[in-house]
Amino acid sequence: MSRTFVGMPPFPTAAREALADTQLRHNLAHATGVIRAKRAALVEEQGEVWEPLRLAGAAVKQRALDDLATHLLTLEEQLTSAGATVHWARDAAEASQVVLDVARAHDVDEVVKVKSMVTAEIGLNEHLEAHGVAAWETDLAELIVQLAGDLPSHILVPAIHRNRAEVREIFLREMASAGRPAPADLTDEPAVLAAAAREHLREKFLRAKVGVSGANFAIAETGSLVVVESEGNGRMCLTLPEVLVSVVGIEKVVPTWAELDPLMRLLPRSSTGERMNPYTSVWSGVREGDGPQEVHVVLLDNGRTRALADQVGRQALRCIRCSACLNVCPVYERTGGHAYGSVYPGPIGAILNPLLHGQGDPQTDSLPYASSLCGACFEACPVRIDIPEVLVHLRTQVVDAHRSDRVPKAEAAAMRATAWAFSDASRLGLVERAAGLSGRVLGRLTRSTLPGGRAALGRLPGPGAAWTTARDLPAPPPESFRAWWARTDGGREDGS
Amino acid sequence: MSAREEILGRVRAALADVAPATEPVVGPLAVEPTDAERLDLFVERVADYRAVVERVAEADLAAHVASLFAPGDRVVVPPGLPEDLVAALAHPVADNALGAADLDAADAVVTTAAVGIAETGTIVLDHGPGQGRRALTLVPDRHVCVVRAEQVVADVPQAVTRLAAAVRSGQPLTWISGPSATSDIELDRVEGVHGPRALHVVLVD
Numbered sequence: 001m002s003r004t005f006v007g008m009p010p011f012p013t014a015a016r017e018a019l020a021d022t023q024l025r026h027n028l029a030h031a032t033g034v035i036r037a038k039r040a041a042l043v044e045e046q047g048e049v050w051e052p053l054r055l056a057g058a059a060v061k062q063r064a065l066d067d068l069a070t071h072l073l074t075l076e077e078q079l080t081s082a083g084a085t086v087h088w089a090r091d092a093a094e095a096s097q098v099v100l101d102v103a104r105a106h107d108v109d110e111v112v113k114v115k116s117m118v119t120a121e122i123g124l125n126e127h128l129e130a131h132g133v134a135a136w137e138t139d140l141a142e143l144i145v146q147l148a149g150d151l152p153s154h155i156l157v158p159a160i161h162r163n164r165a166e167v168r169e170i171f172l173r174e175m176a177s178a179g180r181p182a183p184a185d186l187t188d189e190p191a192v193l194a195a196a197a198r199e200h201l202r203e204k205f206l207r208a209k210v211g212v213s214g215a216n217f218a219i220a221e222t223g224s225l226v227v228v229e230s231e232g233n234g235r236m237c238l239t240l241p242e243v244l245v246s247v248v249g250i251e252k253v254v255p256t257w258a259e260l261d262p263l264m265r266l267l268p269r270s271s272t273g274e275r276m277n278p279y280t281s282v283w284s285g286v287r288e289g290d291g292p293q294e295v296h297v298v299l300l301d302n303g304r305t306r307a308l309a310d311q312v313g314r315q316a317l318r319c320i321r322c323s324a325c326l327n328v329c330p331v332y333e334r335t336g337g338h339a340y341g342s343v344y345p346g347p348i349g350a351i352l353n354p355l356l357h358g359q360g361d362p363q364t365d366s367l368p369y370a371s372s373l374c375g376a377c378f379e380a381c382p383v384r385i386d387i388p389e390v391l392v393h394l395r396t397q398v399v400d401a402h403r404s405d406r407v408p409k410a411e412a413a414a415m416r417a418t419a420w421a422f423s424d425a426s427r428l429g430l431v432e433r434a435a436g437l438s439g440r441v442l443g444r445l446t447r448s449t450l451p452g453g454r455a456a457l458g459r460l461p462g463p464g465a466a467w468t469t470a471r472d473l474p475a476p477p478p479e480s481f482r483a484w485w486a487r488t489d490g491g492r493e494d495g496s
Numbered sequence: 497m498s499a500r501e502e503i504l505g506r507v508r509a510a511l512a513d514v515a516p517a518t519e520p521v522v523g524p525l526a527v528e529p530t531d532a533e534r535l536d537l538f539v540e541r542v543a544d545y546r547a548v549v550e551r552v553a554e555a556d557l558a559a560h561v562a563s564l565f566a567p568g569d570r571v572v573v574p575p576g577l578p579e580d581l582v583a584a585l586a587h588p589v590a591d592n593a594l595g596a597a598d599l600d601a602a603d604a605v606v607t608t609a610a611v612g613i614a615e616t617g618t619i620v621l622d623h624g625p626g627q628g629r630r631a632l633t634l635v636p637d638r639h640v641c642v643v644r645a646e647q648v649v650a651d652v653p654q655a656v657t658r659l660a661a662a663v664r665s666g667q668p669l670t671w672i673s674g675p676s677a678t679s680d681i682e683l684d685r686v687e688g689v690h691g692p693r694a695l696h697v698v699l700v701d
Binding site: 030031057060066068088089094139140144157163164167219230233235250255259261262264279280284285299301308309311 | 668
């Protein structure tokens with residue numbers, strides 16, 4: 001039933017497909033527009049406090065990362081003394097196996113899940129399903145994606161690419177095979193759809209023996225995990241089962257309880273555009289007589305230490321998965337999340353995926369280019385991750401990795417030719433004269449005109465087509481600036 | 497090498513160039529409101545989430561809470577709920593290790609709270625006496641929560657400070673801002689998913 005991103009094409013190919021889907025573009029434009037307006041109103045309400053708050057949020061996460069080993073050891077010690085069992089997992093396979101082993105130890109064939117990016121990242125559902133354990137997603141958007149056999153396309157709202165009519169169809173078609181069917185008179189009102197999800201999932205909550213979660217924050221000082229949510233499905237999974245397994249990326253650590261403050265002020269405003277999300281759960285290991293009496297915490301690396309070793313890129317590990325950068329991104333708004341080929345789409349995905357996986361795969365290598373570098377993401381980021389800076393840094397790494405290629409890429413060849421021409425004044429003059437000549441010819445042949453009246457060339461043949469299919473190329477001017485200067489002595493002699 | 501040793505080794509190697517900051521970070525603080533402003537804001541912000549919020553005097557509390565229920569409503573009461581509140585209810589159901597199905601069959605739950613946050617319209621339970629274990633305020637479809645004026649703080653930093661002792665002693669917390677809700681369909685907020693669909697906050701001042 002579940003699909004994965006394995007085998008997705010590079011971003012430009014996937015993006016072209018997405019751009020042709022007018023329904024998708026309509027859904028995305030509507031949803032991101034709604035959330036941008038809500039967030040903007042709350043940032044406005046914070047006034048002069050907002051910027052210091054962002055600085056504080058960034059400082060908390062950076063402080064945690066800068067001394068990560070110390071904080072992880074404190075967290076482990078506190079969790080253990082609170083009755084939790086701490087596991088360490090180098091990669092996705094190790095983490096998924098811990099969860100499967102816990103499920104098997106309790107002889108269950110199903111688990112209920114809190115929405116969690118990290119369990120999507122490690123492909124936990126697929127691993128459990130392959131071994132006969134059903135993993136029920138209980139967040140509404142995750143449920144929609146799971147029922148439809150679809151892929152997530154947004155960090156906060158994985159079904160953002162679906163509108164209400166599509167959700168209604170999915171519920172009517174698929175709910176029966178997963179449990180309680182949708183009522184026959186289901187309408188496409190969001191409140192009615194939410195009520196159908198409540199009925200469908202309730203029997204699963206009430207009978208579940210094992211719950212699986214991630215965590216938004218892990219407080220080292222007190223050994224507390226924090227889950228921020230809206231629907232109460234998180235509370236159900238964290239409270240009703242006898243056993244709870246939480247998979248936590250090592251970058252989720254917050255050093256002290258008091259430092260949760262700026263993060264709890266930043267996250268809800270940046271993600272759902274609310275002063276506070278409906279429910280936040282904080283728990284420290286096992287609480288006698290309240291909630292799961294067997295608690296496991298899996299501390300996961302899975303590429304995070306690779307990202308940490310990158311001096312420019314390590315700031316990406318401050319990310320609190322709010323998705324504000326997705327909602328303001330002009331590229332994401334048009335292509336949607338699937339084009340990024342990862343559970344982490346949008347601007348943060350464009351840097352996080354290469355940092356976690358390293359260079360070399362064409363799909364991953366295409367992601368740092370999935371940006372116009374407009375900087376809206378940096379401005380929206382509540383923990384001030386300078387995404388454009390990291391994008392440029394990662395592009396450098398991709399280019400550097402291809403320097404010794406026997407057959408250079410067209411772009412590299414063009415850059416080499418440009419370097420040859422620009423390194424010598426007489427060579428440049430030669431090129432300018434040639435361009436001027438071609439400009440006079442081509443200028444007469446073109447039919448399109450750029451703002452300002454200058455002629456534009458149509459689609460170029462050969463390798464130049466990659467550039468000109470999506471951009472206007474101005475026709476070269478008949479005379480270069482340097483040639484004009486020489487001819488008119490800088491405008492002192494008449495020559496117009 | 498164990499996964500633990502290997503991960504910690506990778507972390508240390510990755511951070512060889514970094515000198516960590518040792519001082520905890522303190523978030524920016526806003527202007528302190530007066531008592532009246534604080535309580536007015538709390539009421540306004542709780543109502544923003546489409547929760548029902550009312551202010552009652554101490555003397556009227558028990559009768560008022562009792563009046564919120566229909567005669568046949570089975571109302572779960574956690575251990576430590578003030579006795580006059582329990583006595584005023586027609587059908588109190590004590591939490592004698594009630595199962596999830598028992599809680600699902602109840603009509604409502606009445607609790608106290610640990611902290612109210614004015615700026616965000618949030619109530620926080622630390623699950624001490626009068627608040628019950630976490631499932632009690634989750635499974636029943638209606639939650640009536642009694643908050644006292646002196647429990648309402650101005651903002652999140654003050655709440656975090658006030659809750660520190662409970663967290664350090666291992667108590668879980670539940671922060672509640674309105675009835676359960678979702679924005680998962682077209683990012684349009686609708687109330688009423690898995691948690692209580694009705695939240696009723698009674699502010700005693």
